[in-house]
Amino acid sequence: MRLLRMKPGHGEIVVAEGDIEVAEDEQRLVEAFRRELDAGLWAAVPLQDTSGRRRAAMVRDFSDIPRDAERVIFFPRAAGG
Amino acid sequence: MSAPLALAGLLFAALTGQALAPVARRRVSALRHPRAAPAAPDFDPGRERRAEQRARALLRSCVGDREWAMYRDLGFISVAGGVGPRPAGYAYLIYPHRPIVAYVPGERRLLSEYCVRFPDSERPYGSERLPDADDVLAKWLALAADERGLVGEANMHLPGRQVDPLAVQRDLARLERWEAASVTAGASVRAA
Numbered sequence: 094m095r096l097l098r099m100k101p102g103h104g105e106i107v108v109a110e111g112d113i114e115v116a117e118d119e120q121r122l123v124e125a126f127r128r129e130l131d132a133g134l135w136a137a138v139p140l141q142d143t144s145g146r147r148r149a150a151m152v153r154d155f156s157d158i159p160r161d162a163e164r165v166i167f168f169p170r171a172a173g174g
Numbered sequence: 175m176s177a178p179l180a181l182a183g184l185l186f187a188a189l190t191g192q193a194l195a196p197v198a199r200r201r202v203s204a205l206r207h208p209r210a211a212p213a214a215p216d217f218d219p220g221r222e223r224r225a226e227q228r229a230r231a232l233l234r235s236c237v238g239d240r241e242w243a244m245y246r247d248l249g250f251i252s253v254a255g256g257v258g259p260r261p262a263g264y265a266y267l268i269y270p271h272r273p274i275v276a277y278v279p280g281e282r283r284l285l286s287e288y289c290v291r292f293p294d295s296e297r298p299y300g301s302e303r304l305p306d307a308d309d310v311l312a313k314w315l316a317l318a319a320d321e322r323g324l325v326g327e328a329n330m331h332l333p334g335r336q337v338d339p340l341a342v343q344r345d346l347a348r349l350e351r352w353e354a355a356s357v358t359a360g361a362s363v364r365a366a
Contacts, residue, residue, distance in 0.1 A: 097232070099292075099308040102221055102299035104228025133295070137315040139236040147238045149318040166236075168304070168312040173329035174273060174289035174336070 094158075096125050098134065098167040108167065113160060123155045126165065134167040221299070229307035237314055244352065251310060252279075252349055253317060267345065268313045270306035273336050274328070282346045287337050288328035 096108040109125035111118025130136060130153070137149045138158055152158050158165060234242045241251045250269045255276065256262025264285060267275040273287040292312045293302040304312065316324040333339045 099229070099232075099294075099304050099312065100225075100298055101294050101301045101304055102225050104225040104305055104308065105232050135316070137319055139315070145238075147236065147241075147318070149236070149315045151316070151319040151323070166232075166311075166315065168308070168315070169292040169294045169302075171290050171292055171312075171316060171324060171327040173327060174291040 094122060094162060094165070096122060096129070096165050096167065098129060099169070105166070126155045126158075129167045133170055135170045136165050136167050138162045138165055218299075222305070225305040226307060229305035229311070233307040233311045233314075236311060240356070241314070243356070244349070245307070245310060248345070248348055248352055250345060251314060253314065254279075255321065266317060267342065267349075268310050268317070269337075270309045271303065273331075274313060274317070275333065275337055275342050277342070277346065282343050284333035284339055284342055287331050287333050287335060288325055289331065289336055290324065290328035 094113045095110045097105040098108050100106050108129060109122050111122050113119050113122060126136070136152045138152055140148050140150060140159070140162075142148060150157075150159075152165065230246075233245065237245075237251065241253065245251050250267050253266050253268065254262065255264040255266055263278065264276055265279050267277065269275075271291075273289045275287050276285040277283060278285065290313065292304055292309060294304065295302065303309070313324070333342065
């Protein structure tokens with residue numbers, strides 16, 4: 094699993110990466126996930142259903158992330174323009 | 175009588191001049207040496223281009239082939255509104271760094287515009303703006319995952335406040351031509 098964060102002037106950066114089935118990696122991913130959410134970012138998981146349709150899910154807790162998800166994308170929270 | 179008055183005048187002028195001298199010196203110095211603007215990171219068009227290339231790759235990997243091709247060819251994405259697989263009778267146009275526009279497909283009728291931004295308060299490189307494709311992806315992710323939540327965060331207006339309705343209708347006409355061409359191209363590929 095890779096935790097990615099959108100960055101102005103850069104595109105995405107890899108915040109953390111690891112195998113969620115390995116305890117040490119999972120702990121590192123959990124900490125990085127909390128850090129980004131504490132910084133005020135939103136987190137979304139891109140998904141694909143059985144018909145091939147692309148969709149996404151917002152996640153607010155690490156346990157909300159599907160275990161087979163490949164990526165979690167962090168981006169600044171929305172503000173009225 | 176005039177001599178004491180003249181003396182008093184001279185004394186007043188001297189004291190006033192002495193009091194105002196530092197101010198005058200600062201003004202003259204400011205004119206000679208204008209203060210430098212706060213240091214901002216240099217604008218690097220190469221960096222911005224590389225950022226957009228990365229953002230496009232991420233966008234492509236998240237949205238469907240149709241949406242990616244639409245962004246590549248037209249510069250915006252159209253997504254169906256409503257929750258679930260069934261179309262809800264309205265759709266959204268997602269532009270980079272412009273409001274999301276709700277419209278009725280097939281009628282080119284604009285419903286509303288949703289003004290929403292994703293400002294990065296850390297402002298790396300001096301800007302809070304995500305690359306264009308990242309801004310589109312952020313809107314797509316938020317709409318796909320929580321349409322009502324995003325619409326609730328946005329400022330809703332009638333079309334025309336920030337977007338030019340005529341320009342959007344031209345974009346809808348371009349989209350219809352693009353979709354017709356895609357269908358024709360797809361049919362040709364299947365027939366071959």
